[in-house]
Amino acid sequence: EPEVTQTPSHQVTQMGQEVILRCVPISNHLYFYWYRQILGQKVEFLVSFYNNEISEKSEIFDDQFSVERPDGSNFTLKIRSTKLEDSAMYFCASSEAEYSNQPQHFGDGTRLSIL
């Protein structure tokens, strides 16, 4: 069964550094998402992306965050100047179509640790 893949599985970065989290969505999917989960807290929506542009973003997704689909397969989340509070598990998800009953398929997540 096709899967969403995320790399790396664990990223350790110094505060203030830039980090790029990578995702390869399922190949025929059109909608892409990033979520994050701070340790011990709920999974929170960050951003959704469709047709090469952001379709919605949350309050968390401020100017230090950006997303990109640089080629036909990758979907990246960039954090420009990381803060300690950015430490979390970041999940990428994708869904096949615009219909809201289509489930979102999640990757394994990237654990981001900011030192």
Place this chain on the structure above:
Amino acid sequence: AQTVTQSQPEMSVQEAETVTLSCTYDTSESDYYLFWYKQPPSRQMILVIRQEAYKQQNATENRFSVNFQKAAKSFSLKISDSQLGDAAMYFCAYRTRMGSNYKLTFGKGTLLTVNP
């Protein structure tokens, strides 16, 4: 804004027994979707079951079923004949059916332990 509440941080069940995980949500909308996701130690979030709010019939997927009480805004997950592989964190999630807002709103999760 929609909120999802899972009041049980942890639950345990004996292998082969039945367990029910609770979820309540708050919304002013009448049409929406509800989901249960499972996150085993391997970390991947796996869709377990989904329910459309306009359907009165409770969704069922093999050993997994839901008790959807729309008026009470309750969406519990029942796992029958629990297996060791069911041990995981379970998240309840809400999604609107309106417009283009497809984001999922999650609860905090319930950690399920299955005892042999």
